[in-house]
Amino acid sequence: MEKRMDKRFDPITLGILWDRLISITDQVVATLVKTSFSTIVRESYDLSCVLFDANGQSLAQGSYSAPSFTSTAPQTVRHMLDKYPPEALQPGDVVITNDPWMGTGHLFDVNVLRPVFRGTKLVGYTFSITHLPDIGGLGWSIISTEVYEEGLRLPICKLVKAGQLNEELIDLIRINVRTPDMTIGDLMANVSCTEVGGRLLLEFMDEYGIDDLAPLSDAIISQSENAMREKIREMPDGQYSYELKVDGVADDITIVCQVTVSGDSIHVDFDGTGPSIRLGVNTPFCYTHGMACYTIKCLTTANIPNNEGSFRPITVSAPEGCILNTMSPSPTAGRHIHGHFVTPAIFGALSQMKNVPAEPGMIMSMPGFGTRRDGRRFSSIYFGAGGLGALDNQDGTATTPAPTNMKKVPHEVWEDFTDISVISESVLCDSGGAGKFRGGVGVEIVMRNDSGHLMTFDFFACRTRIPARGINGGKSGALRQLFINGEETQMGLRIGINPGDEIMVREAGGGGYGNPRERPVEKVLDDFKHGFVSIDGALQEYGVRIDLERLTAERI
Numbered sequence: 001m002e003k004r005m006d007k008r009f010d011p012i013t014l015g016i017l018w019d020r021l022i023s024i025t026d027q028v029v030a031t032l033v034k035t036s037f038s039t040i041v042r043e044s045y046d047l048s049c050v051l052f053d054a055n056g057q058s059l060a061q062g063s064y065s066a067p068s069f070t071s072t073a074p075q076t077v078r079h080m081l082d083k084y085p086p087e088a089l090q091p092g093d094v095v096i097t098n099d100p101w102m103g104t105g106h107l108f109d110v111n112v113l114r115p116v117f118r119g120t121k122l123v124g125y126t127f128s129i130t131h132l133p134d135i136g137g138l139g140w141s142i143i144s145t146e147v148y149e150e151g152l153r154l155p156i157c158k159l160v161k162a163g164q165l166n167e168e169l170i171d172l173i174r175i176n177v178r179t180p181d182m183t184i185g186d187l188m189a190n191v192s193c194t195e196v197g198g199r200l201l202l203e204f205m206d207e208y209g210i211d212d213l214a215p216l217s218d219a220i221i222s223q224s225e226n227a228m229r230e231k232i233r234e235m236p237d238g239q240y241s242y243e244l245k246v247d248g249v250a251d252d253i254t255i256v257c258q259v260t261v262s263g264d265s266i267h268v269d270f271d272g273t274g275p276s277i278r279l280g281v282n283t284p285f286c287y288t289h290g291m292a293c294y295t296i297k298c299l300t301t302a303n304i305p306n307n308e309g310s311f312r313p314i315t316v317s318a319p320e321g322c323i324l325n326t327m328s329p330s331p332t333a334g335r336h337i338h339g340h341f342v343t344p345a346i347f348g349a350l351s352q353m354k355n356v357p358a359e360p361g362m363i364m365s366m367p368g369f370g371t372r373r374d375g376r377r378f379s380s381i382y383f384g385a386g387g388l389g390a391l392d393n394q395d396g397t398a399t400t401p402a403p404t405n406m407k408k409v410p411h412e413v414w415e416d417f418t419d420i421s422v423i424s425e426s427v428l429c430d431s432g433g434a435g436k437f438r439g440g441v442g443v444e445i446v447m448r449n450d451s452g453h454l455m456t457f458d459f460f461a462c463r464t465r466i467p468a469r470g471i472n473g474g475k476s477g478a479l480r481q482l483f484i485n486g487e488e489t490q491m492g493l494r495i496g497i498n499p500g501d502e503i504m505v506r507e508a509g510g511g512g513y514g515n516p517r518e519r520p521v522e523k524v525l526d527d528f529k530h531g532f533v534s535i536d537g538a539l540q541e542y543g544v545r546i547d548l549e550r551l552t553a554e555r556i
Contacts, residue, residue, distance in 0.1 A: 009219045017208065018220050021060035022305055024200045025049050028126065029062035032193035037185030038133040039380050039417055043409040046131040046381075048073060049193065051201065053124050053217035056081050057308040060220075067404055068339070069129050070306050071293040072104045072286050076111045077127060083156040086122050089115045092163030094191055097156040098135065100147065101328060105287030105335040107135050107151045110187060112159070114194035116201055123205065124213055126197030128190045133183050133379040136176035140367040140381070141458040141494050142249065142280035144331040150280060152176045160191065178369055179379045224301070224309030229264035231300035232313055235353060237261050242348035243272070246341050247465035249279050249492045253323055253338060257345035268292045268346060270318035270325070280333035281492075282326035285318060287335050291342035291403070292316045299347075299354055334460050334492075336363075336404070341462075343403035351471065358433060358511030359468035360402035361386015361442055361477055362461070366505075368497075370455030372419045380417055383408055386508035387432050387440025387477060389468060396432060396440030396510035398532075419451035427531045428478065428506055433467075434541035435474030435512025436519050441532050442478065442507030448500065455497040463508035464491045470511035475541065477509025516542050517555075525553040 009017070028049040033042055040046050048069035049062040058074045079102040080095050089095075095113045097103055103111045108131050116124045137144070137151030144150045152173065159166050173187070174180040210216065240259045245252045256272030276282045293311045301310065318325035323338055340362060347356040364384040371377055383406045388396035401408075411422040423446040433439030449455055459482055467476040482489045483504040489495065497503065524544040527533035529551070538544045538553070546553045 009216065014219055014223070017216055018060070018305070020204055021051060022063065024197060024204060025051055025060050025062040027200060028128065028193045028197040029064060031196045032128055032130065032189055035189040035192050036130065037182045037189070039409050039413060040133060041130050041186060041189065043413055044381065044383055044407045046406060048129045049197065050127045051124060051197065052077055052127060053213045054086070054122050055214070056125065057217060057221060059124070059213070059217050059307055061306040064405070066129075066406075067294040068287055068290045068336070069104055070297075071290040071311050073127055073129065074308060074311070075286050075289070076103050077113060077125065080113050080156050084158070086115070089122065090162050091115070091117045092160060093158055094160035094194065095156060096154060096159045098154045099156070100332045100335070101284045101286060102156065103286070104129060105284045105339065106332045107147070107153055108132055108140055108333070110190060112190040112194055114198055116198040118202055118205060124201055126194040126201065128193050130186055130190055131381075132186055133179050134177040134369065135183075136178070139178070139369060139456070139458070140333055142331070142334040142337070142460065142492055143494055144280045144333060145278045146329045147331050148329060150331055150333050179377055182379065221307055221309035224304055224307050225312045227301050227304055228297070228310055228313050232261065232266055233264045235261045237263065240349040240352065242345055244341065244345055244348060245466055246338060247462055248277065249281060252466065255324070255338070255341050255345050257349050259346060259349040265313045265315070266296055268296070268314070268316045270322065273318060273322040273324050276321055276323050276326040276330045278331070280331035281323070281335070281337045282330040282332050283324050283335040283339040284332055285325040287339045288318055288324040288342055289316045291339055292346060295343045295346040295403070299350065299356070337460055337462055340403055355392050356471070357391045358389030358396070358435070358439060358471040358474050358513050360389045360396070360510050361440065361468050361480070361508030362463055363401045363404055363406060364480060364505060364507060365460040366457055367460070368418070368455055368457035370418070370451060371453040373451050378418055382414060384445065384505055384507055386442045386463060386468065386480060387510035389471070389510040390433070390435055390437035390439050390474060390513035392513055393437065395438045398427065398441045399443045399507055400440060420455075421448045421450045422446075423448055423502070428509070429531055429534050430537040431478035431507070431509035432532060433470045433475040433477040433509055433512030434516035434537075435470055436514030436516065437474070437512065438519070438527060438532065439468065439470065439474065439477045439510035439512045442480070442509050444504065444506045446502060446504045448502045449497045450499070452499050454499070456494060457497055457503070458494050459491045461491040468508060468511040471513050473515040474512030475516060477511050480508040481506040521553050521555050525551070
């Protein structure tokens with residue numbers, strides 16, 4: 001006998017149905033990963049998969065999704081439905097765009113939306129985002145001076161119409177990219193995973209006798225919104241400000257943040273932040289908004305899955321033309337370089353009321369393209385990471401991406417995919433900021449071009465001049481450094497890597513928390529044993545003398 005659900009949901013039933021929807025999005029993620037062609041998706045998980053209800057409200061998100069996509073996805077879907085309202089959609093349609101100001105902030109992420117019909121009734125949408133291996137133009141680099149140089153910009157359009165692939169659009173993309181098979185393969189993986197998501201959503205509705213997702217959607221979204229507002233109400237009302245400097249390509253960039261807590265809502269304002277520049281490090285507002293919502297959620301309802309309700313109590317603003325609200329045609333390829341600083345800026349503003357971490361060493365992205373030994377072209381990204389900032393009562397973890405969650409490509413996969421050999425990787429001693437709780441250390445990695453061909457790499461990174469700052473008396477972490485054949489090289493530049501050339505990256509350390517002289521002696525000794533702190537570092541930063549022969553330590 002078919003089961004029927006009442007419009008009202010008791011907590012247990014709601015929890016079961018909510019978990020099932022998240023399980024569906026996790027299966028969509030698994031499909032996307034297994035069918036993709038690039039290491040960017042298969043290994044680094046630069047992606048997001050989301051279910052939407054028929055009104056275009058985000059309902060459930062894959063457990064492993066990029067934080068910045070958490071709130072860009074709902075904005076993108078609204079733009080898509082403005083162009084193609086429900087009456088303009090039919091079964092088998094697939095809508096795409098990579099417009100930086102409607103999507104995720106740069107051309108390299110493709111956004112794919114599929115309407116889900118139950119008979120003739122539109123009941124929801126499945127949505128996916130991935131970073132493509134290539135989108136033409138100059139490639140993933142900050143050297144462009146306008147967005148037009150960065151690659152092919154796709155307006156909101158139908159990639160599939162009533163089940164028929166738009167072959168002309170596929171040909172247009174294929175002829176504009178360096179790795180057409182890989183790029184089209186990843187694009188079609190997005191198409192496939194949204195089809196799987198739609199099928200699973202319909203099976204879910206059939207199993208539970210749900211004709212209309214709206215009551216369930218409203219219940220889930222309301223629960224999340226109420227939980228978020230309840231946590232915000234626990235914060236003291238007021239205005240909390242923070243200003244930080246981040247290293248730009250030539251001149252340092254100022255980011256100013258003011259967080260206003262008022263009752264059960266929060267407003268984040270970036271008035272005073274420095275202007276956009278003519279290099280690809282500018283951040284469209286959609287990305288700034290996404291990172292701000294993610295950060296507030298980390299401080300409030302981190303354990304509640306993401307959906308529309310999580311964002312309703314949060315508003316964000318930034319002056320038009322500033323580097324966190326850049327306007328077209330500004331180049332935006334490296335929008336994360338400064339966009340990631342939204343998180344430490346908000347943390348800094350709220351540090352007087354919340355236990356927030358010291359600043360992290362941040363992520364390092366090394367996109368490159370070239371030719372393998374067998375003559376095949378490749379385009380891929382190597383993600384590295386500095387150490388996390390320390391928290392009260394917790395050391396920062398070593399070489400951990402923040403505030404994103406990109407995965408590192410395993411060395412074996414990277415070597416096989418690019419013919420770049422990983423010579424060594426080791427912990428960088430003394431790179432974590434000293435403190436009662438130590439900042440996470442970075443690593444040193446050495447790679448060599450063994451392809452026999454010239455390769456081209458860009459190095460997206462910060463923390464080359466301004467380190468991750470400590471908090472409450474904690475010290476700053478070490479800077480990030482890049483060396484080519486032993487000579488230090490400026491980050492942010494496009495560099496040709498000849499056959500046999502060696503690349504060495506020293507990742508930045510996270511900031512420390514609290515007075516280093518309050519760190520227990522036994523923890524300093526343990527740091528020494530693990531290679532995190534040297535004998536000299538223990539003595540100078542912590543006032544701890546280590547007896548190398550006896551492996552004992554004492555404070556002096």
